[in-house]
Amino acid sequence: MEPIYVLSDAEREQLAAVLHSVGKSPYEDYEDFSRAVGDVVARGEVPAFFADVCARIRDDRRSGAGDAHVLRNCPLDEEIPELDLDDPVADKHAKKKTFVGEAFLELFAQLVETPLLSYATRFNGDFFTDVVAINRYSGMQTGFSDSELVYHNDRTAHPVRADFISLLGMRCPDGDFVYTGFVDGRDLLAHLSEEDQLQLREAQFITPFDVFSRDNNEDLTVSEVHPILENHHSFRYLDTCTTAAPGAPESAKDALLALKNAMVRADKTRHRIRTGDLFTFANQDGLHSRDKMEINDPARARRRWLLKTYAFRDAAAAEQHADRWLDGVRGRVGD
Known part of the structure; x- marks a missing residue:
């Protein structure tokens, strides 16, 4: 997939300097961090090129022109630590002392007007999570493994699901070829009869929770009975x-x-996804996958690290779940 915009090195450095100025940790106090990023916007410090590309993505989503976009050569932290794959979350918290990648994802979310979502029982409730190959999930069907992933949307079994997902390539080895697949829901509809669509809109299907969810909350087993097809697509x-x-x-x-x-x-x-790529796409209005097309060094490929956010379609979509916010933190829900 071709990027809709490739930042020049000068643009990347200009935006990185703005993000460095945030000076807050999203893992200590997300709301404080989010406000600090919002202050950057309010002071007019966002470079015009980035505001313009975010406006284009926002308009594409609202008009239906496109639900998957790539930006290339995005700003990252100067030091990208190697994570201990036995416990990458704790290791990231211990080693990562700057938060340029997180500030970039937060700024993007604010400019495209898609409030972020987090799950209290996952990654300590962090709004910025890691797609990495956790050792104990090797070979399993979860995003936190070294496996391929079938077409799906994230948190299928959960009652609160993101409208959009953003993935920022923190470390993506050049010699290994891992692809994220995306199929637009409208393209699926084109191959379904009216009768099949009607059946898929009925609440007569179930989805088991994935192994990562079950390990974080033993009460989770299988979803409520649900439709497969909702809204238009x-x-x-x-x-x-x-x-x-x-x-x-x-x-x-x-x-x-x-x-x-x-x-x-x-x-x-x-x-x-290459190092420095942002791939952002619809989670519910489409399905995505992980395809390992060519792995030349399995040990190296396992070091792949994507920084990830979940987001609601807009403020109104977020507020539909306001009764689920935990500890008063907007966007943080339980399982």
């Missing part, structure tokens, strides 16, 4: 895991098979 689906609920009619199972066929036939986008 939002899909709540985890391939190979979402199934028809017990007692669902044969028509529900037929529709599920039709969706699987549609996923094969639909047009797809794939992007190889």
Whole structure:
């Protein structure tokens, strides 16, 4: 996938200098950190080129022109620590002393007007999480493993799900080729009959919680009965895991098979995230995957690190879940 904008080195350094000035830790007090980034915006310190590209992405999303975008040569911290993959969260908190990547993602979220979301039982409730290969999940179907991932949307089983995901390449080895796939929900609809769409809109499907969620909250087993298709083209689906609920009619199972066929036939986008790339895409209005196309050094590939945020579509979408905020922190929900 081609970037919609490639920052020049001078632009990257200009934006990095602005982000360095934030001077707050998102892991100590996210709300204080978010306000500090907002102050940068209020003081008019955001370079015009970045404000313009964020406005373009915001407009593309609202008009339906596009739900997946790439920026290249984005600012990163000068020092990117190697993380201990036995406990990367604790190790990041101990080693990472600057927060340029986090400030960049927060600034992007504020400029495209998509408030961030976090889960209290994941990564200590942090709003900036890490897509890394945690050792104990090796080979498992979770984003925190070294495995490929089937087409899905994040937190499929959870009642509160992000509208958008942003991934910032902190360390992406050049010699290994890992791609993030994306299929737009509208392209899936084009391969589904009206009857299949009607069946997929009925609450007659279930999705088990992933192993990472279950390890963080033993009460989580399987979702409530839910539809797969919502809104116009939002899909709540985890391939190979979402199934028809017990007692669902044969028509529900037929529709599920039709969706699987549609996923094969639909047009797809794939992007190889490089160090310094921002890949941002719809989580519900599409499905995404991880494809290991060519791994030349498995040990090196396991050091891949993406900094990740979840976001609501807009302030109104966030406020629909205001009764779930924990400890008064806007955007932080429980499981």
